[in-house]
Amino acid sequence: MRVIEIDGGQGSAEALRPAQRPLPAPGPGEIRIRVRAAGVNRPDIVQREGRYPAPPGASDILGLEVAGEVEAVGDGAARWAVGDRVCALLGGGGYAEHAVVDARCALPIPDDLDFIQAAALPETAFTVFANVFEGGGLKAGETLLIHGATSGIGVMAIQMAKAAGARVIATSRGAAKAEAARALGADVSLDATRDDLAAAIKAEGGVDVVLDMVGAAYADLNLKALKTGGRWVVIATLTGARAEIDLARLMVKRLTLTGSTLRSRPAEEKARLAAAVEARVWPWIVAGAVRPQVEATFPLDQAAAAHARLEAGAHVGKIVLVP
Structure with a gap:
């Protein structure tokens, strides 16, 4: 063969x-x-x-x-x-x-x-289900933040979250990708090359779950974006695997930080x-x-x-x- x-x-x-x-x-x-x-x-x-x-x-x-x-x-x-x-x-x-x-x-x-x-x-559906719904515990009525929203994983995560009755905030690089994420169903689609992500997410009231494929560069952003009791799920580290995080903020917000491979x-x-x-x-x-x-x-x-x-x-x- x-x-x-x-x-x-x-x-x-x-x-x-x-x-x-x-x-x-x-x-x-x-x-x-x-x-x-x-x-x-x-x-x-x-x-x-x-x-x-x-x-x-x-x-x-x-x-x-x-x-x-x-x-x-x-x-x-x-x-x-x-x-x-x-x-x-x-x-x-x-x-x-x-x-x-x-x-x-x-x-x-x-x-x-x-x-x-x-x-x-298979790879996308299994990964999103394992991380967003099992690891992240996303429920209907909650808000999911997806970084890398136009990747194979990202486009599946947008659709699965919406099908489950959740709200989606998507980040991607460039106006065309931001529009693509919006067309797939994202309630809010942000262009990481132009938008102030932290301010925009705060204006939306924060998020309950983060699906993070970016890694180190967005560590502080994720801590700020998550509501009390939020869940941060790491599945890739495209900008690096080592990040400095404020553990006090993690404690005060009672956050869960987790990750996995499939x-x-x-x-x-x-x-x-x-x-x-x-x-x-x-x-x-x-x-x-x-x-x-x-x-x-x-x-x-x-x-x-x-x-x-x-x-x-x-x-x-x-x-x-x-x-």
Whole structure:
């Protein structure tokens, strides 16, 4: 099968090269998917650079989410049959024509979505649900602040928060991105290159939950923005992982600061999360309240160009590879 490998084990986007590998066989509890589309995510870039190795037992091939048809079923994966349309979260192996995944981490593709749209769902839906709704405890009537609101995670977070009855304040860089976030449903959309974020958020009464992909540069802003009892959830550190924070303010406001990663979670935890996403988020997708946003597609062999597009930062939504 065709796959994408990293020439030399790590490097720039140009290090991504097409290669051939044997067709994998599903083991107990696994299915093999004929990959029709694979999502491209920022962790793929970090792994390509040599700073995010695959967890033990996972494929060294990049790619954390795919969509396609089931083509082989291992023992104990009785939910699925050959020919079923599925999308799936995986620990690695998505940049390939075929991928073996834990059957519990596959979900049925809603009838009105194609493979490209479906490939944009797993990583974003799982991440937002785990961090905003479980880690952040967002409830109807509360306000969510999303930094990086036009990223793949951001556009999903806007829609899921609105579907849950929450209010959304979005921050992004540039007028066009601010307008895109507003069009996706953000109640307030701020341009980080022009607006006084702290003043604007204060004028809106503050927020209950922060979904933070920026990191160090926004630490003080987040402390000021959160209401008493607020929750600050960190899922990326694009401006650095080390920040100085006022612990007294954290105490007085009774804030919760937490963070997580998804890829390294145990298989049982990912299976539990998949079931929760199917029960809570999939009905929103079926009803049309949440829709995957695909900004661009690239052939599998052009994975380097897809990475360059993602790294440029001008995208709104997801970038998807099509074998």
